[in-house]
Every structure is written in C-alpha cells, then in structure tokens.
Amino acid sequence: MTAPLVLSLKALSKRFGSVIANDAVSLDLHRGEVLALLGENGAGKTTLMNMLFGHYMPDSGGIDLYDAAGNAHPLTLGHPQAALAAGIGMVHQHFALAENLTALDNIALGSEPLLSLRRDRARTRAKVESIMQRSGLTAPLDTPVGRLSVGERQRVEILKALYRDARILVLDEPTAVLTPQEADSLFHSIGAMTRDGLSVIFISHKLREVLAFSHRIAVLRHGVKVGEMATAEADDRAIARMMVGADTPTTPREPMQPGAPVLHLDKVTLTGTSARDRLQDVTLTVHAHEVLGIAGVSGNGQSALAGVISGLRAPDRGTISVAGTPIAHPDPRAMIRAGIGRIPEDRHHDGIVGAMSVAENMVIERLDEPGIQTNGLLNREAIAENARTLSKSYDVRGPGIDAAARLLSGGNIQKLILARVFEQDPNLILANQPTRGLDMGAAAEVGRRLLEARKRGAGVLLISEDLDEILSLADRIMVIHDGHLTEVTTRDREQIGLAMTGEPA
Amino acid sequence: MIRIEPRPAPPRLLTLGVPVLAALIALALAALPLAFAGADIATAYGEMFKGVFGSLFAFSEMLTRATPLIFTGLAAALAFRARLWNIGAEGQLYLGAMAAVAIGAGAIDAPAIILIPLIVILGAAAGAAGMAVPALLKTRFGADEVVTTLLLNFVILIFVQMMLEGPLKDPMGLGWPQSSPILDQGMLPTLIDRMRVHAGLILALIAAGIAQFMLARSVWGFRLRAVGENAAAACHAGIRVNRTLIGVALISGALAGLAGVGEVAGLKGYLTADLSPGFGYTGIVVAMLAGLSPVGVVIAALFIASVFVGADSMSRAMGVSSYLADLVVSMSLLCVLIGGFFARYRLVRAAKAPA
Numbered sequence: 092m093t094a095p096l097v098l099s100l101k102a103l104s105k106r107f108g109s110v111i112a113n114d115a116v117s118l119d120l121h122r123g124e125v126l127a128l129l130g131e132n133g134a135g136k137t138t139l140m141n142m143l144f145g146h147y148m149p150d151s152g153g154i155d156l157y158d159a160a161g162n163a164h165p166l167t168l169g170h171p172q173a174a175l176a177a178g179i180g181m182v183h184q185h186f187a188l189a190e191n192l193t194a195l196d197n198i199a200l201g202s203e204p205l206l207s208l209r210r211d212r213a214r215t216r217a218k219v220e221s222i223m224q225r226s227g228l229t230a231p232l233d234t235p236v237g238r239l240s241v242g243e244r245q246r247v248e249i250l251k252a253l254y255r256d257a258r259i260l261v262l263d264e265p266t267a268v269l270t271p272q273e274a275d276s277l278f279h280s281i282g283a284m285t286r287d288g289l290s291v292i293f294i295s296h297k298l299r300e301v302l303a304f305s306h307r308i309a310v311l312r313h314g315v316k317v318g319e320m321a322t323a324e325a326d327d328r329a330i331a332r333m334m335v336g337a338d339t340p341t342t343p344r345e346p347m348q349p350g351a352p353v354l355h356l357d358k359v360t361l362t363g364t365s366a367r368d369r370l371q372d373v374t375l376t377v378h379a380h381e382v383l384g385i386a387g388v389s390g391n392g393q394s395a396l397a398g399v400i401s402g403l404r405a406p407d408r409g410t411i412s413v414a415g416t417p418i419a420h421p422d423p424r425a426m427i428r429a430g431i432g433r434i435p436e437d438r439h440h441d442g443i444v445g446a447m448s449v450a451e452n453m454v455i456e457r458l459d460e461p462g463i464q465t466n467g468l469l470n471r472e473a474i475a476e477n478a479r480t481l482s483k484s485y486d487v488r489g490p491g492i493d494a495a496a497r498l499l500s501g502g503n504i505q506k507l508i509l510a511r512v513f514e515q516d517p518n519l520i521l522a523n524q525p526t527r528g529l530d531m532g533a534a535a536e537v538g539r540r541l542l543e544a545r546k547r548g549a550g551v552l553l554i555s556e557d558l559d560e561i562l563s564l565a566d567r568i569m570v571i572h573d574g575h576l577t578e579v580t581t582r583d584r585e586q587i588g589l590a591m592t593g594e595p596a
Numbered sequence: 597m598i599r600i601e602p603r604p605a606p607p608r609l610l611t612l613g614v615p616v617l618a619a620l621i622a623l624a625l626a627a628l629p630l631a632f633a634g635a636d637i638a639t640a641y642g643e644m645f646k647g648v649f650g651s652l653f654a655f656s657e658m659l660t661r662a663t664p665l666i667f668t669g670l671a672a673a674l675a676f677r678a679r680l681w682n683i684g685a686e687g688q689l690y691l692g693a694m695a696a697v698a699i700g701a702g703a704i705d706a707p708a709i710i711l712i713p714l715i716v717i718l719g720a721a722a723g724a725a726g727m728a729v730p731a732l733l734k735t736r737f738g739a740d741e742v743v744t745t746l747l748l749n750f751v752i753l754i755f756v757q758m759m760l761e762g763p764l765k766d767p768m769g770l771g772w773p774q775s776s777p778i779l780d781q782g783m784l785p786t787l788i789d790r791m792r793v794h795a796g797l798i799l800a801l802i803a804a805g806i807a808q809f810m811l812a813r814s815v816w817g818f819r820l821r822a823v824g825e826n827a828a829a830a831c832h833a834g835i836r837v838n839r840t841l842i843g844v845a846l847i848s849g850a851l852a853g854l855a856g857v858g859e860v861a862g863l864k865g866y867l868t869a870d871l872s873p874g875f876g877y878t879g880i881v882v883a884m885l886a887g888l889s890p891v892g893v894v895i896a897a898l899f900i901a902s903v904f905v906g907a908d909s910m911s912r913a914m915g916v917s918s919y920l921a922d923l924v925v926s927m928s929l930l931c932v933l934i935g936g937f938f939a940r941y942r943l944v945r946a947a948k949a950p951a
Contacts, residue, residue: 132609144675224739249657364930401832402832403832422834422837423831423832423833423834424834426834427833427834435832440826440828440829441828441832442825442829442831442832443826444821444822444825444829444830445823445825446821446826447821448820451818451822455818455822455829455830455833455835456834458815458818458819458835460773464815465813466817467814468813468814468815469813469814469815482821565893
C-alpha cells in the first residue's frame with residue numbers, strides 16, 4: 092500500500108479482570124483504505140475499536156494519528172471527545188439515535204453548542220446534502236428517525252460521522268442488520284467515500300463481503316492479532332483457519348457408544364423478528380453418552396434454540412421430547428422436572444439472582460423439594476449444608492455461602508451454576524456458551540465436568556461460538572446459520588468455518 | 597473530574613445508617629421554614645417533642661396515627677420488594693373501609709366474636725380485590741401498574757363519594773355524605789381506657805412480624821425476593837413470575853385494605869370521603885424510609901406519625917402552619933432517596949488520563 096498512513100495503533104493491551112481482551116495489538120491504516128477486522132466473538136475486535144474511540148482506556152500502548160504532511164500526533168486516550176475531534180467516527184452495532192428527532196437534527200446533534208440560541212439549519216442541510224451527493228448515502232432528512240428503516244438509520248449514523256468531518260470511519264458489524272441488497276449498496280458508498288480520502292475499518296464475521304470489499308484484512312483471535320494480509324492475496328480457507336485457530340484439543344475425550352435418545356426436537360419453528368431469535372424446522376437428537384456441539388456465528392438463532400430447550404420460549408410449531416416423552420407445556424419448570432440442566436448464556440442475567448445469597452442461588456431450582464422446604468418454610472440448615480457441600484466439591488470460592496452471589500467472580504458464578512446443574516444428575520445438559528469470558532483454568536474445568544456428565548450417561552447439548560471448544564468436546568457437530576441447523580460430518584475447521592458463514596461447504 | 601461508580605457491596609452500616617440519618621436531617625431542615633414563620637426554633641422543637649412524648653395521651657395519639665401507616669407501609673414494602681409498584685394503597689384503603697361499613701353498619705347483626713373477624717376479613721378482601729385488577733392488567737397485558745394503581749385511586753375515591761350519597765348514606769346523618777356508624781359490637785376494642793389507640797395497632801404489629809418472618813424464612817418470601825431482584829433469573833429457575841406477582845399484589849392490597857378497616861372500625865366508626873389524609877401515599881415514604889423491611893416499616897411509621905402528631909401539636913401551641921409536618925415527611929423521603937444513592941454509589945476522583 093503506497094498511500095500515506097493515517098492511523099497507527101501501537102501495541103494496545105487491555106485486560107478485564109483475569110481476561111485479556113487485547114494483547115499488544117498493533118494495526119496500521121492508510122488513507123483511502125478499507126481494512127476488515129475479522130475474528131470470532133470475543134476475539135477482542137470491539138474492545139480494540141472502543142479503545143480507538145476512547146470508550147476504553149488501554150492498559151498499555153498508544154495511538155498515533157498522521158496529518159496530511161505525514162507528521163504523527165498522539166491521540167489522547169480514553170476520551171471520546173478527543174477521538175471525535177481527531178476525525179474518528181464510529182458506528183456501533185446498536186445505533187445511538189434520538190428516535191423522536193428528524194434525521195437532520197440527529198446528524199447535527201452534538202456538533203453544535205448546547206446553548207446556542209439560533210441554529211443555522213440551512214447551512215447544516217447544505218453540508219449534509221453535499222455529503223449525501225458525494226457518498227451516495229441517502230436518507231430522508233426530515234423524517235423522525237423512529238420511522239426510518241434499519242438501513243436508513245445506519246446511513247444516518249454514518250452521515251453523522253461524516254458531518255463531523257470524520258477521516259476515519261469505524262463500522263462495527265455494519266451488515267449484521269442489513270438485507271443483502273442494502274449491504275451491497277452500503278459497500279458501494281464506502282467505495283465512493285474512500286476514493287474521496289476516507290479510511291474505513293469494518294468489523295465483520297462474513298467472509299464473502301470481507302473478500303469482496305476490503306483492501307486489507309487483519310484477523311484477531313483470543314485478543315491477539317494472528318494475521319494480516321492484502322485481500323488480493325487472501326483465500327477464504329486461510330482466513331477461516333486463522334480465525335478459529337489450530338490449537339490441539341486439551342481435554343481428552345474417550346470414545347463412547349451413544350445410548351438412547353434423551354432429547355429430540357422435531358421440526359421446531361420459532362418465528363421471531365430477527366435472525367437472532369428465529370428457528371426454522373430445527374430437528375435434532377441428543378443421545379445419552381453423547382455431546383452434540385452446535386457451532387455458529389453469534390446471532391444466528393443460538394439464543395432461540397437455547398430458549399426453547401430451557402423452556403423460556405414455547406415453539407410456534409414442532410415438538411420437544413425428553414427421553415421419549417413429549418413435553419406438552421414447555422416452560423422452565425417443566426424442563427427442570429424433565430431432568431434438563433441448563434447453563435445459561437448470560438450467567439449474570441439468567442443464571443443467578445445477584446442480590447440473593449450463594450446458598451439461596453444453589454437451591455433456587457429446587458424450592459419444591461421436601462428436603463429444602465417443609466410446609467412452605469425453608470429448611471435453612473439443609474440449604475446451608477447443601478451450599479457448604481457444593482462449594483467444597485465444586486470449588487466455589489468467594490466471601491462465603493451467605494454472601495450475595497454477585498460478589499463472586501465470573502468463574503465462581505459459573506461454578507455455582509455448574510454445581511446447581513450437575514448435582515441434580517440431569518438427563519440432558521444444555522450448555523450455552525459455557526466458557527465465555529472465563530479464563531483458561533475455569534474453561535477447562537467446565538469442559539471436564541461436561542465430559543464427566545457424558546460418561547455418567549447424560550446427553551450434552553453444547554452451544555458455542557468457540558469452534559475449538561466444540562471440536563474438543565463434541566461427538567457430533569451441527570452448524571446453525573440463520574435459524575437453520577445442518578449436521579456437518581467433517582471435523583475440518585475450514586469446512587466448518589465455511590458452513591458457519593452460510594456458504595455451502 | 598469526579599466520577600460516580602457503584603460500590604461493590606454497600607456496607608451494612610451505611611444501609612442501616614442512611615434512613616436514620618435521612619430522618620434526622622429532614623427533621624433538622626424543618627428549622628428553615630420554622631425560622632421563616634418567625635417561630636423560636638428551640639421552643640418549636642420542644643413543643644413538637646412534647647406533642648409526642650409529653651403525656652400518655654400524646655403518645656397514644658401517635659400510636660393511633662402510626663397504625664394505618666404501618667399497614668400502608670407494609671403494603672408498599674412487600675409490593676416494592678417484588679418490584680411491583682403499588683401506588684394504589686390509598687384507593688385500597690378506601691375499599692377496605694367501605695367493605696367494613698357495608699358489613700358492619702347493620703347489614704349483619706352478629707356478636708363481636710363473629711362480626712369483628714368478618715369485618716377484618718372482608719376489608720382485607722376488598723383491598724386485595726382493588727389490587728387484583730392492576731396486577732392482572734400487568735401480568736396479562738403488560739400495563740404499567742404505576743399508572744393503573746395511581747389512577748384507580750381517583751376512581752375509587754369518586755366511587756366512595758357516590759356510595760356515600762347513595763346506598764351507604766346514613767339516613768340519620770342530617771344529609772351529610774357519611775355512612776351509618778358501625779355497630780358497637782363491630783368496633784375494634786381500644787387498648788387503653790379513654791384513649792383512641794385501638795386493636796388495629798396489634799393487628800398491624802402482627803402483620804409486620806408475619807411479613808418479616810415470611811420474607812426471610814418461607815418459600816413464598818424466597819420467590820418474592822427472587823422475582824424482585826432478578827425476574828429473568830427467577831423465571832429461568834422455574835419460578836412462576838406472574839403467579840408470584842399476583843400473590844404479592846393481593847397481599848399488598850389486603851394490607852392497605854386493613855388500614856381502612858382500622859380507621860373506620862377502630863377509630864372513626866363511620867366512613868367519610870376524607871377518611872384518609874393520604875395514608876396510602878405516606879405509606880410509600882414509610883416503606884422507602886424502612887428500606888422495604890417489614891420491621892423497619894414499624895419504626896419508620898412511628899417516626900412519621902411522631903412528626904405528624906408533634907407538628908400538629910406544635911402548630912397549635914405556636915400558631916405556625918401544620919403543613920410543616922408534610923414538609924418534614926417529604927424531605928425525609930428525598931433525603932432517603934439521596935442517601936440511598938450514596939449508599940450504593942461512591943464518588944471517585946477520576947485519574948487523569950495520560951496524554
């Protein structure tokens with residue numbers, strides 16, 4: 092790339108507690124360039140961009156911006172205002188627009204003094220219109236944003252950044268919410284803008300658009316930049332391998348003969364408003380002594396699938412059977428009674444009641460049991476004894492069994508949930524992203540427990556965005572894409588990676 | 597630059613100290629309007645104190661005033677613990693009172709042993725029915741209970757006025773819009789001879805004790821707390837959130853209804869449309885001041901009742917407006933809310949970002 096540098100990230104590192112989100116990531120961006128930032132969920136892409144935009148303060152490293160003459164200016168870190176002033180614009184996955192204001196007001200909002208008495212609307216409009224003409228991004232300026240389509244809202248966000256004279260535009264998964272046609276038109280506009288000298292970084296999971304529209308590709312995995320190449324020289328298999336890594340499985344999985352079916356979903360359909368909560372004729376069977384892994388890129392229906400199996404969402408069509416018996420009225424209670432242990436994706440939100448004690452959280456699914464209650468009154472001694480035993484055998488560490496559960500670390504909260512699930516000897520364990528956000532040790536512990544349950548005779552449904560995890564734990568693998576589930580027979584990372592992006596493998 | 601960040605765990609001393617401090621600050625701030633009214637501040641506070649603790653009668657008056665506040669405070673505290681915002685205790689109080697006169701003012705002529713329990717039970721049921729409507733609207737249709745309970749207060753009050761001009765009107769009442777008096781054997785007994793404090797207070801204390809015990813020790817209380825603290829996790833764990841909410845709603849309404857029963861069957865003897873000087877709303881202050889703890893409700897209700905009774909007596913003695921009491925009550929709520937914020941968050945001087 093012969094174009095001059097505009098931005099250089101220098102060895103940025105960021106830790107959240109024990110999790111390393113970014114480990115000395117360096118990245119250069121040139122004038123007029125489209126750089127695609129690829130990586131699995133949790134690889135650290137968004138964290139990196141949030142440091143660039145000043146939302147997060149890096150633990151170490153720095154950012155340099157270059158002016159037209161090629162002189163480097165360090166960016167003041169941790170201040171979004173400084174990033175804005177330096178010409179960095181960011182469009183988040185979730186838009187930040189005031190729905191009751193018009194598109195034009197939204198674009199001007201924040202760039203004008205808060206207490207100015209009079210606004211020069213004509214000048215604002217002229218400037219926005221000229222930007223729209225040059226970039227090809229159009230939006231109805233006088234319509235309240237609440238009435239715009241998602242694609243139009245996104246264009247308003249981009250126009251807002253351009254209106255503030257952004258030289259560098261960061262787009263966080265811009266096509267996740269767009270139809271293919273809208274996505275194509277967006278990339279054509281990006282092309283027009285880069286010819287005007289704008290530089291773009293876009294975060295994406297989708298190989299197709301990355302290969303079609305970017306100039307250069309950088310791949311992050313587990314917070315480390317594992318590869319960087321010109322798009323012209325890249326091939327999809329190489330990138331898929333880079334994204335998912337080639338680590339060898341850590342937990343030995345002894346071969347086992349699958350037993351009787353413990354969970355069967357027959358043509359389960361869930362009509363949702365977005366791909367995130369939609370399922371299309373999903374059929375799957377999990378047998379005893381078997382781990383079924385569901386691989387897929389985030390937001391392709393994993394939450395919907397987990398919601399159905401944990402009883403939170405009743406399917407619109409199709410049946411769920413546990414150990415051969417159909418569940419007539421699937422709700423969390425019925426699922427627990429049927430012997431399904433659930434490890435929820437968002438352990439803080441769905442897994443624990445943070446304000447209640449560790450001991451109470453350990454029995455929250457067993458309130459009807461005679462040992463836990465007598466005539467409606469809690470057996471406090473039994474509850475405490477249960478908590479002491481479980482804390483010991485599952486190594487839950489924290490301020491004690493009477494302390495509020497939210498005071499535990501993420502790993503210990505997960506151990507609390509594991510303890511609650513496994514001590515019930517479930518027939519089936521639904522593990523949704525069970526190691527997300529955990530450090531290596533805690534993650535390995537989760538894997539070990541899942542395999543132990545498999546050995547004991549449970550079936551395990553493992554939903555994960557971490558392909559390494561699925562390859563090391565699962566006996567069979569299915570891929571979820573846009574609410575559809577397809578079995579893959581290969582254990583080849585590249586093939587599975589391609590299936591995850593929706594391409595025929 | 598100063599930033600606000602949440603405390604990892606609010607210290608216990610702070611959670612207990614904040615309401616006490618808030619109450620004292622609110623009381624101290626009352627000096628300002630007193631000074632504006634031109635009263636001698638020390639004498640005014642003295643009169644206020646005497647108005648509550650100066651005599652057995654004064655003290656019994658304070659207890660009488662605290663009785664409905666304990667009920668409405670419990671009604672708010674239990675509902676709020678489940679994150680069910682029952683702002684309708686005022687209306688439910690009137691429903692309870694109306695049920696009490698409907699049954700107790702001659703409709704049934706039974707001995708006290710039957711009539712009193714009947715009045716109490718039906719009053720509670722009427723209050724519960726008043727809260728059942730918003731609870732069903734919330735769980736079925738997602739209607740915001742803040743709006744429905746608040747607006748129902750006005751509907752109920754107008755309904756009470758209509759009944760007092762119609763079926764419940766006392767034929768011997770010289771045309772005043774008031775109900776017939778409750779039969780003598782239907783009245784709750786007084787606790788001290790020649791004083792107004794009545795058995796409703798005992799009922800309120802028992803209710804607070806039961807509520808405290810059930811919250812901490814029963815499966816019902818466990819479910820209520822879980823739903824209130826994290827409804828999503830409670831639902832995930834198989835707790836039926838809507839059923840829990842409806843149960844809490846009924847109990848909350850019943851407690852507010854009992855406040856009304858106490859006021860007519862313990863104190864006034866008959867129902868008028870100005871039975872309650874806002875006990876339902878003040879109950880919310882009581883509950884907040886109590887940190888939503890039932891035992892705390894008793895203490896907070898005694899404090900608020902003291903302020904009301906003390907300020908009344910002070911205003912009579914010194915000739916300043918008794919609105920001072922309302923002022924102290926409102927300020928103590930503000931102080932609690934602000935204090936609660938500081939108990940949960942702390943101010944941190946933000947480290948300057950290295951350039």
